[in-house]
Amino acid sequence: MRHKLLYWAIIFVCLTSPAMATSRTWELVRVGGLDYVTLDSFCRFYGFAYRKVGGANTYQTQNEDFSVQFYRDSREMKINNVRSWLSFPVVEYRGDWAISRMDLVKHIEPILRPSQIEGKPRQIDGVVIDAGHGGDDQGAVSRLGKNEKAYALDTALRLEKLLKLAGLKVVMTRRTDRFIDLYQRARIATKYAPNYIFVSVHYNSGDSSARGIETYALAPRNAGSTEYGGRVPRNAQYGLPGNRNDALNILLAHEVQQQMRRLNPRDDEADRGVKRARFVVLKQNSLPAVLVECGFLSNRVEARAVNTPQYRQRAAEAMAAGIRNFIARINPEQRASQTTTAVPASKPGAGVPAPVTATPKTEPVGAKTPNPASGAGITPPKPPAANQAVISPVITPPVVTPAPPVVPLSPSTGAPAGVNLRAPEPDIIIYKPESAPPSKTP
Numbered sequence: 001m002r003h004k005l006l007y008w009a010i011i012f013v014c015l016t017s018p019a020m021a022t023s024r025t026w027e028l029v030r031v032g033g034l035d036y037v038t039l040d041s042f043c044r045f046y047g048f049a050y051r052k053v054g055g056a057n058t059y060q061t062q063n064e065d066f067s068v069q070f071y072r073d074s075r076e077m078k079i080n081n082v083r084s085w086l087s088f089p090v091v092e093y094r095g096d097w098a099i100s101r102m103d104l105v106k107h108i109e110p111i112l113r114p115s116q117i118e119g120k121p122r123q124i125d126g127v128v129i130d131a132g133h134g135g136d137d138q139g140a141v142s143r144l145g146k147n148e149k150a151y152a153l154d155t156a157l158r159l160e161k162l163l164k165l166a167g168l169k170v171v172m173t174r175r176t177d178r179f180i181d182l183y184q185r186a187r188i189a190t191k192y193a194p195n196y197i198f199v200s201v202h203y204n205s206g207d208s209s210a211r212g213i214e215t216y217a218l219a220p221r222n223a224g225s226t227e228y229g230g231r232v233p234r235n236a237q238y239g240l241p242g243n244r245n246d247a248l249n250i251l252l253a254h255e256v257q258q259q260m261r262r263l264n265p266r267d268d269e270a271d272r273g274v275k276r277a278r279f280v281v282l283k284q285n286s287l288p289a290v291l292v293e294c295g296f297l298s299n300r301v302e303a304r305a306v307n308t309p310q311y312r313q314r315a316a317e318a319m320a321a322g323i324r325n326f327i328a329r330i331n332p333e334q335r336a337s338q339t340t341t342a343v344p345a346s347k348p349g350a351g352v353p354a355p356v357t358a359t360p361k362t363e364p365v366g367a368k369t370p371n372p373a374s375g376a377g378i379t380p381p382k383p384p385a386a387n388q389a390v391i392s393p394v395i396t397p398p399v400v401t402p403a404p405p406v407v408p409l410s411p412s413t414g415a416p417a418g419v420n421l422r423a424p425e426p427d428i429i430i431y432k433p434e435s436a437p438p439s440k441t442p
């Protein structure tokens with residue numbers, strides 16, 4: 001009873017005090033055996049002041065830096081217009097909506113507050129670029145020109161040049177047309193931990209109407225792959241090497257997809273979004289890793305575009321921009337020192353370029369604070385006062401035992417996101433596919 005009173009007292013203060021725009025309380029509920037957090041408390045926590053349910057099925061909210069859209073009973077969401085696929089659907093709960101705690105901790109929080117990512121590298125020195133397929137493994141077959149392995153290598157070599165120009169070191173898993181085992185690719189990456197990231201470059205294949213760009217990050221433990229409708233497979237209960245970088249994986253995927261989607265301007269359907277999978281090069285990787293599908297060779301219009309060097313150059317430029325933005329977001333100081341110190345572009349690893357479009361604000365010193373929904377990789381909460389409910393820092397798999405419906409969480413002093421990602425559309429735009437939109441459901 002006492003903690004219930006405290007909870008309502010906190011809510012009352014938040015609602016009545018204009019000086020305290022963000023609540024320090026998250027409301028945890030159980031839905032279908034899973035932990036969920038109500039969107040009402042989610043919005044208060046991140047200072048999303050403007051909330052609106054657009055129609056009956058869309059929930060849109062925004063603060064100074066981010067706009068977020070959820071769709072009822074759907075895993076689809078958008079952060080700053082970048083589509084991504086949650087592990088579990090957003091659900092309605094007692095007149096409010098709720099998002100799974102898994103998705104809050106493993107997907108949204110790292111994107112909104114990268115400064116809170118525990119164990120992030122102080123500096124990113126370089127990138128392992130992995131051109132997909134090679135040798136006997138042709139990859140996807142194009143209707144025109146060459147096959148996936150050749151386009152992927154060409155794009156990877158273009159990306160290498162751009163990153164080197166930007167002062168980053170680059171390691172290529174292959175630079176010729178040869179076969180390399182997937183596990184071997186991940187092993188190559190391991191040698192460069194922890195100050196490198198890993199980007200695997202591919203082109204896609206599907207039915208002839210499928211089109212657009214998608215970026216994959218490893219599925220978190222106890223969550224399913226996007227392509228399997230979010231179903232959680234039995235083996236998902238085991239953590240994988242790549243899960244150590246869950247927070248960095250999803251942030252990198254978001255930043256890369258944000259740039260890649262601009263290859264198809266004003267064509268929202270061609271943004272197929274950030275997705276989850278357990279590909280070998282992602283799950284066996286000890287570096288923050290993503291796999292980028294740069295377009296469909298099975299689609300006539302896209303196959304024609306991919307066959308042009310201009311398109312592949314733009315794909316490489318977009319990936320490079322996403323990588324640079326990722327680096328700037330996890331370490332604004334690395335970016336800042338580069339802007340004040342002249343670093344010759346020819347000196348690999350000497351510095352990291354300013355982001356292409358983002359102008360991140362640095363959070364105030366000492367703002368690193370406990371996170372009430374902590375999972376592995378994110379700062380665990382402070383010990384609670386005796387009369388406060390506490391939430392375990394470990395995310396548990398779905399269980400059938402029902403729990404009390406509403407639990408006020410222990411307060412966090414976390415400040416909401418301080419990163420401004422709003423930016424003008426960059427000039428990397430030449431191409432718009434004309435074919436029918438693919439189904440939005442993966």
Ligand SMILES: [Zn+2]
Nearest residue numbers: 132139202203
């Ligand atoms: Zn491929």
